[in-house]
Amino acid sequence: MATLTHVDENGQQPRMVDVGGKDITERQAHAQARLRFPPDVARILAEAGFMTAKGAVLTVAQIAGVMGVKATSTLIPLCHPLALNGCKVEIAIDGDEAIIDCRVKCTGKTGVEMEALTGASIAALTIYDMCKALSHDMVIHDVRLLGKSGGKRDFGSSPS
Amino acid sequence: MATLTHVDENGQQPRMVDVGGKDITERQAHAQARLRFPPDVARILAEAGFMTAKGAVLTVAQIAGVMGVKATSTLIPLCHPLALNGCKVEIAIDGDEAIIDCRVKCTGKTGVEMEALTGASIAALTIYDMCKALSHDMVIHDVRLLGKSGGKRDFGSSPS
Amino acid sequence: MATLTHVDENGQQPRMVDVGGKDITERQAHAQARLRFPPDVARILAEAGFMTAKGAVLTVAQIAGVMGVKATSTLIPLCHPLALNGCKVEIAIDGDEAIIDCRVKCTGKTGVEMEALTGASIAALTIYDMCKALSHDMVIHDVRLLGKSGGKRDFGSSPS
């Protein structure tokens, strides 16, 4: 049965799992987060060209997401620091929601799902920060992994 | 009407809002995030004493949340760096869910809601990281502000 | 006569100057950096809408500049960490050059000229990074302080 890997056998001592014996493979992960605006806020943002070329809000959030990906191992205590091959944060507006997709790639011994999840979360928090003058009734939800590949067990859809 | 404060009048130039003219007040914020485990994972964790005194998983997540609160202005591009009076991250398990409450206080010219939201998010991501060997079917949801006080406009319930 | 403040009287011991006895005042600083493109690169960029609404390059550089302002005390060894009231990074294109203006404000005991200079420099380096696939013949020049106020001695033009 699967067990918790970050705590040792007596269940208390946190540790950064030793990945020294794992293979170096091409790893990818794709995570998503969603942010729901109140309807009137979504309308104001849309009218303000939220999604258009004027769209500074979304660009700032994308950049924050990429930098969040790179900061992951300084934020999640037992995450391994690792070199990345690339990452991409894309944000789409669907009705009253912003949908953030974060894809990360590396060549290494450990997966990049935490990087993808962290990048998506930081991008969502940044949208919140930039829109909170309009309302605090925004909610970030459905932060989840959509796919990962390259590890012992793949998950979900192909992340490419 | 309320407007976007982080972009200037021509709608494109991101900036860190000037709070120089605002009053120094006691400010508090309370944010929450939830992480839903698959039922069998929740059961394994409960049997492993997830919530008990052995509960390293939750302690690690709390610490990560506190450090996330302190890292907020390095993560959210247009957030102000500020001194904090204190913060507290509490995690409760309710059925198949972990409920993370993050409360932050400062004496200053700008609110701490982004700090509270970031702390709750980082704590949730840390629980995900520590449990992902069991399953990747976890979802972080309902990341929201429950209350803030001390600013121009209070919000929600009293955060104390 | 003016003397070096960051080294002590025997000329060797670096130190962070004690500002405990200084007044808390409203302080501002305005720094500028310039980046010169090769003429053909400037033309390609202009044709690609470098300055227009599509202008992701400049928005990324602005954000990097703001985050660079906030990182100043972690980069410049003897700089004081301080809370900021706000900052703004503006980028204009003038012929073959990008002109970066960075303005920073704080209420405190020490000036923010290093923050303004660092923000302008990081923004310029970011433009370089984003355009270097076109050419490495770019040069960053004329990084200088244009004005500061609020300290013992004002300098240059009013930074507001």
Next chain:
Amino acid sequence: MATLTHVDENGQQPRMVDVGGKDITERQAHAQARLRFPPDVARILAEAGFMTAKGAVLTVAQIAGVMGVKATSTLIPLCHPLALNGCKVEIAIDGDEAIIDCRVKCTGKTGVEMEALTGASIAALTIYDMCKALSHDMVIHDVRLLGKSGGKRDFGSSPS
């Protein structure tokens, strides 16, 4: 009786103590660390002008100490982030030992003893790093607080 302040009444929940009600005072702290070299290494270093104007080793360690002081709240999980008035790291060689003194000042609601202790420790670790090609038989010892003032309870000798 004194009690642990960083854990709450049921003894488990780590938190950043709320200092909102404390007075703003002038606070100082003075910490010291010592690093003992093997005798032959101390001799080689002395002959190489370790302490003289050529003394890059000690200057690098001083700078690392100052930057360590500033990084304290990112390293010690429950430390408050705070603005500093100044700090000074001095290193003397006494026989086979380097003696590092770190003094920190702030105007605030919480003491700076952790900043002083962290700065002294990082400076000592930096000396270790720069000399380890000669020997790994160095020991850092007697890292302690020599004095603090400005808080509820002063400690030790006056840190000025």
Next chain:
Amino acid sequence: MATLTHVDENGQQPRMVDVGGKDITERQAHAQARLRFPPDVARILAEAGFMTAKGAVLTVAQIAGVMGVKATSTLIPLCHPLALNGCKVEIAIDGDEAIIDCRVKCTGKTGVEMEALTGASIAALTIYDMCKALSHDMVIHDVRLLGKSGGKRDFGSSPS
């Protein structure tokens, strides 16, 4: 004869040593730090279940130690940034002392002894921070390398 590697031949210019020509090997290091409590403080802590399942103090210190390991190259000026395979911080209480053991592994061109020493030091400082409300008469001592392997010269006992 062994010489200082971080300064060049004219003895002044600090540099990050070029490890480009070194072999990639499995490297490990084991460092230890000790923190001595005043006897009455040690007794209060023991009675408060310092070492038991309630032991938040030690868990917080372990996490801080792991994060300190990862921060090493940002703290020690001439240390190489590197990817880590894993690390473990263990804390035992022996009479009036806390004994912190930090073990680090990587696959790379340079050793991880500074990472192990830094992790042990930060964990010790964190214990200090969490117990200082009881007393400031704690002392961190005997910070030393117990073993390293995988480099040109092994040292001490096997660090595994």
Next chain:
Amino acid sequence: MATLTHVDENGQQPRMVDVGGKDITERQAHAQARLRFPPDVARILAEAGFMTAKGAVLTVAQIAGVMGVKATSTLIPLCHPLALNGCKVEIAIDGDEAIIDCRVKCTGKTGVEMEALTGASIAALTIYDMCKALSHDMVIHDVRLLGKSGGKRDFGSSPS
């Protein structure tokens, strides 16, 4: 024709370029920055032994430059985090100018020119910080890449 690599085909979405398919090679880069002092300041500094063994100013700037090299991927949003083989920051005084040379090496899939440029810039800003008590009429100029090798296209003179 060369195109912008950091934005995707529709010209707006910033991304960290995927280097997964690139070869691992020995890469080097050499960047330079210059800081011009007012003549009287240059004279005061020279008389104070700015360049001599007492030269704390230059040593502090060198260290800041090395640490700036290591911080590059946290400062430049779309830069890849990477392991470095080594780096060197050298500062010479030529008349009224400080000339900073920064050389960086890595074994990897992407170049280190941004690291070299960032290191040179941070060193120059540090000199500015340490001398600004004498004058704010300093200018940083001619920040440029002098050479790079190991990538698809070499540039300039050999950086070794």
